[in-house]
Amino acid sequence: xKTNPKTEPRDFHQAKWDEPVxxxxxxxxERGVLLPGTEPEIAALGNPWEDLPKELHRxxxxxLPEMSQMRVLKHYLRLSQENLGAxxxxxxxxxxxxMKYSPKINDQFATSPKLAELHPLQAPSTVQGTLEIxxxxxxxxKEISGLDRFCLxxxxxxxxxxxxxxxxxxxxxxxxxxxxxDEIVTTIFSHPSNPAVAKIKxxxxxxxxxxxxxxRPDMKAFMAAVNERTAALLITNPEDIGLYNxxxxxxxxxxxxxxGLCSYDQANANGVLGIARAREAGFDLCFxxxxxxxxxxxxxxxxxxxVLGVQKxxxxxxxxxxxxxxxxxxxxxxxxxxxRENRIKDYYGVLPAIxxxxxxxxxxxxxxxxxxxxxxxxxxxYIFRKILRIxxxxxxxxxxxxxxxxxxxxxxxxxxxxxCGVADVQNRIFDFGxxxxxSHEPWIVPEPFTIEPTESYSKDExxxxxxxxxxxxREAHENPDILKKAPHRSTIHxxxxxxxxxxxxxxxxxxxxxxxYRGYFExx
Amino acid sequence: MSDTFTHPYIPNSxxxxxxxxxxxxxxEDIEELFACIPESLRFRGKMNLPEPLLSEAALRxxxxxxxxxNRTCEEALSFLGGGCWQHQxxxxxxxxxxxxxxLTAYAGEPYEDHGRFQALFEYESLMAELLETDVVNVPTxxxxxxxxxxxxxxxxxxxxxxxxxxxxxxxDRFRIVRNYLRPDIRVTRFGFDRTTGxxxxxxxxxxxxxxxxxxxxxxxxxxxxxxxQGREIAEAIHAAGGLLVVFADxxxxxxxxxxxxxxxxxxxxxxxxxxIHMSFGGGRGGYIASADEERLVQEYPSRLFGxxxxxxxxxxxxxxxxxRTSFAKRENGKEFVGTAAALWGITAGxxxxxxGPKGMRELGEGIMQRARYLAALMDKIPGVAAPRLSxxxxxEFVVNFDGTGLSVKEINRRLLDRNIFGGQDLSADFPExxxxxxxxxxxxxxxxxxxxxxxxxxSCLKG
Numbered sequence: 001x002k003t004n005p006k007t008e009p010r011d012f013h014q015a016k017w018d019e020p021v022x023x024x025x026x027x028x029x030e031r032g033v034l035l036p037g038t039e040p041e042i043a044a045l046g047n048p049w050e051d052l053p054k055e056l057h058r059x060x061x062x063x064l065p066e067m068s069q070m071r072v073l074k075h076y077l078r079l080s081q082e083n084l085g086a087x088x089x090x091x092x093x094x095x096x097x098x099m100k101y102s103p104k105i106n107d108q109f110a111t112s113p114k115l116a117e118l119h120p121l122q123a124p125s126t127v128q129g130t131l132e133i134x135x136x137x138x139x140x141x142k143e144i145s146g147l148d149r150f151c152l153x154x155x156x157x158x159x160x161x162x163x164x165x166x167x168x169x170x171x172x173x174x175x176x177x178x179x180x181x182d183e184i185v186t187t188i189f190s191h192p193s194n195p196a197v198a199k200i201k202x203x204x205x206x207x208x209x210x211x212x213x214x215x216r217p218d219m220k221a222f223m224a225a226v227n228e229r230t231a232a233l234l235i236t237n238p239e240d241i242g243l244y245n246x247x248x249x250x251x252x253x254x255x256x257x258x259x260g261l262c263s264y265d266q267a268n269a270n271g272v273l274g275i276a277r278a279r280e281a282g283f284d285l286c287f288x289x290x291x292x293x294x295x296x297x298x299x300x301x302x303x304x305x306x307v308l309g310v311q312k313x314x315x316x317x318x319x320x321x322x323x324x325x326x327x328x329x330x331x332x333x334x335x336x337x338x339x340r341e342n343r344i345k346d347y348y349g350v351l352p353a354i355x356x357x358x359x360x361x362x363x364x365x366x367x368x369x370x371x372x373x374x375x376x377x378x379x380x381x382y383i384f385r386k387i388l389r390i391x392x393x394x395x396x397x398x399x400x401x402x403x404x405x406x407x408x409x410x411x412x413x414x415x416x417x418x419x420c421g422v423a424d425v426q427n428r429i430f431d432f433g434x435x436x437x438x439s440h441e442p443w444i445v446p447e448p449f450t451i452e453p454t455e456s457y458s459k460d461e462x463x464x465x466x467x468x469x470x471x472x473x474r475e476a477h478e479n480p481d482i483l484k485k486a487p488h489r490s491t492i493h494x495x496x497x498x499x500x501x502x503x504x505x506x507x508x509x510x511x512x513x514x515x516x517y518r519g520y521f522e523x524x
Numbered sequence: 525m526s527d528t529f530t531h532p533y534i535p536n537s538x539x540x541x542x543x544x545x546x547x548x549x550x551x552e553d554i555e556e557l558f559a560c561i562p563e564s565l566r567f568r569g570k571m572n573l574p575e576p577l578l579s580e581a582a583l584r585x586x587x588x589x590x591x592x593x594n595r596t597c598e599e600a601l602s603f604l605g606g607g608c609w610q611h612q613x614x615x616x617x618x619x620x621x622x623x624x625x626x627l628t629a630y631a632g633e634p635y636e637d638h639g640r641f642q643a644l645f646e647y648e649s650l651m652a653e654l655l656e657t658d659v660v661n662v663p664t665x666x667x668x669x670x671x672x673x674x675x676x677x678x679x680x681x682x683x684x685x686x687x688x689x690x691x692x693x694x695x696d697r698f699r700i701v702r703n704y705l706r707p708d709i710r711v712t713r714f715g716f717d718r719t720t721g722x723x724x725x726x727x728x729x730x731x732x733x734x735x736x737x738x739x740x741x742x743x744x745x746x747x748x749x750x751x752x753q754g755r756e757i758a759e760a761i762h763a764a765g766g767l768l769v770v771f772a773d774x775x776x777x778x779x780x781x782x783x784x785x786x787x788x789x790x791x792x793x794x795x796x797x798x799x800i801h802m803s804f805g806g807g808r809g810g811y812i813a814s815a816d817e818e819r820l821v822q823e824y825p826s827r828l829f830g831x832x833x834x835x836x837x838x839x840x841x842x843x844x845x846x847x848r849t850s851f852a853k854r855e856n857g858k859e860f861v862g863t864a865a866a867l868w869g870i871t872a873g874x875x876x877x878x879x880g881p882k883g884m885r886e887l888g889e890g891i892m893q894r895a896r897y898l899a900a901l902m903d904k905i906p907g908v909a910a911p912r913l914s915x916x917x918x919x920e921f922v923v924n925f926d927g928t929g930l931s932v933k934e935i936n937r938r939l940l941d942r943n944i945f946g947g948q949d950l951s952a953d954f955p956e957x958x959x960x961x962x963x964x965x966x967x968x969x970x971x972x973x974x975x976x977x978x979x980x981x982x983s984c985l986k987g
Contacts (some may be wrong), residue, residue: 011727014636019832021839022877024647033537033614035886039971040895045900048892049597049779051916053752056781061881062653071618072877076870083639087630101533103712105580109587111622111787118537119604120805121948123940126600129593130804137689143571147599155665155808158862173707181769196860200676205855235526235579275558291863295533298630299867301827303807305862310840323677343699346607346666347805359587365576368531375536382545391556402557404654405649430635437631441852458535459545491638493841499832503818507846508832510649512658512816514833521833 005323006463009471011432013489022075023510027520028097029409032072054372054504056162063511082432082491084393086298092383093429093436095406095450096191096240096271098292106295106359120347124262124332124524127477128350131331135323136336137307137358144265145286146279147309151234151319152349157267158180158193160287160306161234163344164263167310167317168232169260169287170342174317187217189239192440210377210444215397217410223254230260231377237281238271240439240450241396242403243381252282261285265298265471267306269293269403270454271377276383294357305353319343372455376405379462386466387451392417406452410445418476422447424483425472432468511518531578532558538772547773551704562590573865595803595943601973602945605964606746607667607694607709607794611775613969614878617799621871625652634842641841644866645829647873651811654774654876654884655791656782656814661826663872667794668697670810671771672704674790675860675890678738678767678822685709687769688731690723690741694714695953697746697771709737718956721913721922725756729881733766738790742771743783747954747962748895748920749913750780774798774811774872776918778884779892790814799875807866809872816908822848825859871974887967894965894974897907899923902963902979907985919964923947926958928985936961938984944977 035042049057057316091099109115118127135202137149154160172181184198187208195205211218217235226233233255238244245251252262264278264286270293278286290296310318320340321333325442333348350504364372369463384407387393392414395407415421422438426449429436439448453462475482487493499521507513518524530538532760546554558566559648593772596757606906620626626640634641636833648660687705689698691713702711705770714731715724723741725884732739739761743751758768769790770783775797783791789811800807810861814820822845830844876961895917902910911917925935936946947961954960965974 018838019642021642021649023649031882032616034966035883035890036612036970037886038890038897042893042897042971042974045893045896048896048916049889052780055755055786056750056752058777058779058781058885062656062777064650064876064879064881064885066880067877069878073616073619075877076616076874077623079639079643080620080623081639083625083629085619085625085631085635086634087624091630092899094631096860099630099641100864102628105583107627108584109591109620111618112588113596113598114588114594115735116590116801116803116807117598117610118594118804119597119602119610119802119945120608121604121606122595122597122602122945123936126595126920126945127804129590132593133587133590140571144574144763146567155669155865156863158860159665159669159864161862162704162860163890166706166896169707170673178707178832191862192854193860194639194851195855195861196857199855200714200859202875205899207854236740244558246560247560248545249562249565258790274571274976275567276561276565279564280567289863297628297864298863300626300629300637300644300870301631301866302863303809303865303868304863313881338580341699343696343703344669345700346668346696346808349806350808350837351803351806355591356589359583361534362574362577362585364531366571367572368576369571369573370532371531374554375534376770378542378545378554380535381549385549390566401560404557404560404604408895426633426917428634430633435632435636439535441956455534455536459541467651479543482742487635490635492635492838492840493834493836495634495832495834495842495921496883497832497842497886498843500830501846503816503821506821508645508648508659508816508821508828508830508844509657510646510831511652515658515816516918520837 005447006460007467009432009468014491016491017078017082019078021077021510024323025067025075028066030066031069032067032069049218055063057074068139069448089455090434090452090465092451092457092465093434095437096268098268098454099453100295100454101456102295102297102493105359106356109355109359115351115355120206126163131323133355133358134326135331138355140361141307144273145309145458146277147286148312149315150307150309151322152307152354153319153345154306154308155345155350156302156304157287157306158288159344161193161197162310163319164285164287165201166342166344168261169201169315171232181229183229184232184234185225186228186234188240188444189235190236191267194265195236215243218249222251226258230255232263234263234265234403238404240408242407243398244404248281248521257312267292273373274375284432286315290353290357296353296356296359303350303353305350322478375455379457380405380407383453383462383466392473406450408448408450409438409447411447411449414473414476415447418480419474420480420483422449428472428483428486429468430487434465443517446488478523528684533838551856551926600943600945602977603947603963603977604605604945604963606948608805609797609966610968611797611803611966613799613801615872616878617874620874621867626867626870634840641829643873645831646839647869649831650873652877653779655813656784659790659814659821660811660813660858661824661828663811663825663869665810665864666808668700669811670792670812671697672701673825673859674792674812675701675705675738675740676770678769679709679788680765680823681819682737684735684737684874686712686735687737688712688714688739690714690716692745692747694746719914721747721915723751723753725753726972728757729760732760734764736764736766738769741767744776744918746774746805747913748917749915750918754786776888779888795868795872795910798872799870809868821845823858825861827861894969895919895921898965900975905982912957919966920962922957922960923963924958924960932959932961942984944980
C-alpha cells in the first residue's frame with residue numbers, strides 16, 4: 001500500500017467482472033418477478049385483447065432474457081462496480097459540470113414514498129407539501145439570481161436552454177418582429193446547446209470567439225455582430241476558461257439598446273453564488289442546473305434539472321404552470337399569467353432533483369452558499385498554481401490573473417515535448433481511478449483539459465489529483481508507451497471505435513449485433 | 525463560514541486550512557480572487573434565505589415535515605393515469621437506481637464507466653426486443669420530447685415541413701410537440717371518432733399529401749383506446765412518401781403488436797411504466813426507436829451507445845456516429861443533446877430483465893382484464909356510461925357522467941372525501957365528451973380495490 005497518495009499515486013485497479021451482455025445470461029423458464037394474478041371474477045371476463053384484430057395480437061413474445069431475480073441484481077451490481085461514480089472518484093476532472101458532493105440525506109427525501117408515490121394530477125389538497133417545496137425552491141432561486149419568476153420544468157440544462165429559446169421565439173413572434181429579429185449571438189465557449197437550440201427555434205447563429213489575450217469574448221467582434229436583427233444574446237460568465245467577463249454589463253446594455261434579450265447560461269454557477277447575480281449583469285433570462293451547482297447527482301447523464309428564470313416582462317412567456325399560494329395559505333398550480341402553449345416538458349419538473357436541491361439550499365443558507373463560491377474559487381486557484389508548475393501544462397489567456405471556479409488548461413506543451421496529448425493522459429488517468437475531460441468541440445484551447453475542484457474536495461484530495469498528473473507527465477517523458485498503450489488497469493482494453501462510425505458494422509442493440517455478427521464480432 | 529465552524533459538505537471551510545491555502549496562492553484574503561468582478565456587478569446584499577439547517581436532524585424535520593403533508597397513491601386509492609401511471613416498481617429497480625456508482629456518475633469514458641455504457645446498451649437492446657426495432661436511443665427527457673424529436677427527425681429525413689397529429693393526443697403532449705416544432709414545421713390535427721375513439725381515416729387521408737413528413741398517433745391513445753387501423757394509416761402515409769410515427773406505452777407491448785410491425789418508421793414513448801416511480805410526474809424518460817437505416821440513424825440527436833470489440837476480446841462500448849450530435853457540431857448537429865434521463869434508462873432495463881417475456885405478457889393481460897372488469901362495474905351504476913368509447917381499452921377508458929347530473933369535478937370531490945382519487949377530468953380538453961373522466965387501472969389494483977371504487981362511486985352519486 002502506498003502510504004502517501006499525495007505524493008505517490010495509489011495502487012488502483014478498476015473492477016473487472018467480465019460480465020456477459022445480459023441476453024447471454026438468459027435461462028428459459030427463470031423468472032425475475034411475479035405479477036399479481038387477476039381474481040376469478042375478473043379472469044372470467046376473458047382476454048379483452050382477443051376482441052382486437054389478429055394483427056394486433058403480439059404472437060411472438062419479446063425476446064427478453066429470462067432470469068432469476070438475484071441474477072439480474074448481480075448483473076447490474078457488477079456493472080455498477082465497473083462504473084466510477086463521483087462518490088468514489090476525486091471527480092474534479094469533469095470541469096464545467098460541477099461534480100460536487102450530493103448529500104446522502106437528500107437522497108432519502110428524493111426517494112421517500114411521500115414523494116415517489118404522487119401522481120401529478122392529484123387534487124392540490126393532497127400534494128400541499130410538494131407544492132410548497134416547489135414554491136419555496138422558486139423563492140430561493142429568485143434570491144440567488146435576482147430574477148422575478150422561475151419555471152422548474154426542464155430535465156436538464158439543455159432543456160432549460162430549449163425553454164429559453166422558446167421564450168425568445170414566442171416573444172419575437174408575439175411582438176410581430178419575426179421578420180426583423182432573426183439572429184442570436186453567442187460565444188464559442190458557451191455550451192453547444194445554446195447555438196443548437198437557437199437554430200431549432202429558427203434563428204441564425206453568430207458565434208463570437210475569444211480575444212486572444214484576455215480570453216474574454218472579442219468585444220470588437222461582438223459590437224460588430226449586434227444590430228437591429230439581434231433577437232438575443234446567449235452567454236455564459238465566467239466562461240469555461242474560468243475568467244469572469246467584466247464587460248458583461250456593456251454587452252447586455254448593447255443588446256438591449258437594439259431591442260434584444262439577454263440570456264445567462266448559469267449551468268455552472270458555483271463561483272458566483274451570492275457573489276454576482278443575473279439581475280445586476282442585466283440579464284432578462286437565466287437558468288441553473290440543479291444537478292450541478294445545487295448538488296443533485298448527475299445520474300450517468302440525468303435525471304437532472306434545469307430551472308429557468310425570467311425578469312418580470314417575460315413572465316407571460318414562461319411555461320405554465322408555476323406554483324402560487326392563495327390568501328388562505330393553500331398552494332396551487334398557477335396557469336394564469338404564464339404560457340400554457342410554451343410547454344417543453346411533461347408535468348412540473350424533475351421532483352427528485354428539485355427536492356435534493358431544495359434540501360441542499362436549506363442546509364447552507366445565505367452564508368453557506370456564499371462559502372460554496374468562496375471555497376470553490378479558493379480550491380481552484382490553489383490547484384491552478386500547482387498544475388501550472390507541471391511541465392507541459394499551461395492555461396492559455398489572461399496570464400497572471402486569478403481564475404474563478406474552473407480552468408481550461410492545455411497539454412500542448414506536453415504533446416510538443418513527448419508526443420503525448422490529452423487523449424493519452426486521459427487514457428492513463430483511468431489507471432489511477434480518476435477522470436479527466438477535454439472540452440466541448442471545437443477545441444479553441446489546444447489539447448484541452450478542464451479542472452473544476454468545487455467546494456467538495458479537501459486540500460489533500462486536490463494534492464492527490466495533482467500527484468497523479470505529475471506521475472503521468474513523468475511517464476510521458478520517460479516512457480511514452482505507458483500512456484500510448486493505456487489504460488492498463490481498466491475494466492476493458494482499447495475499443496475499436498471505427499466500428500462505431502461504420503453503418504455496416506455498428507450495432508446499437510443486441511438485436512442488431514446478432515443480425516450483423518455471430519460469435520465475437522465475426523461478420524455474418 | 526465563522527471562525528469556529530466547518531461545514532460538513534465543505535472541507536476547506538475550516539479557517540486554518542483556508543489561511544494555509546491563501547498563503548500558498550499568495551493572497552491575504554479570498555476576496556482578492558474576485559477582483560475581476562467589477563464592483564457594480566458585485567452582489568453585496570444578503571439573500572433572503574432561511575437560516576441554515578445544519579444538522580441532519582433539523583433538515584429531516586423540515587423536509588419530511590413538508591413531504592408528510594402529502595397524501596400518496598399508496599395511502600389513497602388512485603385511478604389517475606393519462607400519461608403517468610402507478611405501477612409496481614420492483615425492489616431491484618430501486619436498488620440499482622440508487623447505487624452510488626450509477627447515481628453520482630456523469631460523463632465518463634468507456635474506460636472508467638464501462639458499467640454505464642454496458643447498462644445503457646442493454647437498455648437500448650431490451651427496449652429493441654419489446655419494440656422489434658434495431659435502434660433505440662439513450663433516453664430523452666420524456667416521452668413528449670421523444671415524440672417531438674421523432675417528428676423533427678421525420679421532417680429532416682423526408683425534407684418536408686408538415687406533420688399530421690391525431691386529435692386524441694394527450695393535450696399537453698400536443699402542446700409540447702407543437703411548441704417544439706415551432707416555427708418551421710406546420711402541425712395539423714386530424715380527427716378521431718367520438719363513438720369508437722378510433723382515428724378518423726377519412727379525415728386523415730384528406731390531409732395526407734406530398735408535403736406531409738409524418739403522421740403521428742398514440743397507441744393506446746390518451747383516451748385509452750387501442751388503435752386498430754395502424755396498418756392502413758401506415759399505407760396511406762407511405763404512399764405519399766411520408767413516415768409513420770407511433771407513440772406506444774411500453775407496458776402494453778407484452779400483448780399488443782409493436783408499432784414497427786404495422787408500419788411505424790419511428791416508435792416513441794415514455795419509459796415511466798418500466799420501473800420508474802411517478803414522483804409527481806418527475807420520473808420520466810423518452811424512447812425513440814427505428815430500423816437500422818443510416819438515413820434515420822443519422823437523424824437522431826441523442827446519444828446512441830453501440831457494442832464494439834476491444835483489443836483483448838472483451839465486450840466494449842462507445843458512442844455511435846458521434847458527429848451527428850450538437851456536442852460535435854453545435855448548431856450544425858441534429859437538434860440538441862445534453863443531460864436527460866440516462867439513469868431512468870438503466871432502471872427501465874432492469875425492469876425488462878426482471879419481467880422477461882412472460883412478465884410483460886402477464887402485465888398486459890392483467891391490466892386489460894382489470895380495465896374491462898372495472899368499466900363493466902362502473903357501467904352498471906345509474907347515470908354512468910363506461911367505457912364511453914367503444915374501442916378496446918388498454919389501461920384507461922373514458923367514463924361519462926352526464927346521466928348523473930353532476931360534474932366530474934364534484935364527483936371527484938366526493939370521491940376524495942372517501943379517500944379515492946377519481947379519474948382525470950376531461951371536460952375542459954374534450955368538451956365534446958361531456959362530463960367525462962379518464963379512469964386508469966393497473967396491476968396494483970386488486971378486485972377489492974375496483975369493487976370499492978364502484979361501491980363508493982355509487983354511494984357518493986346519491987349525495
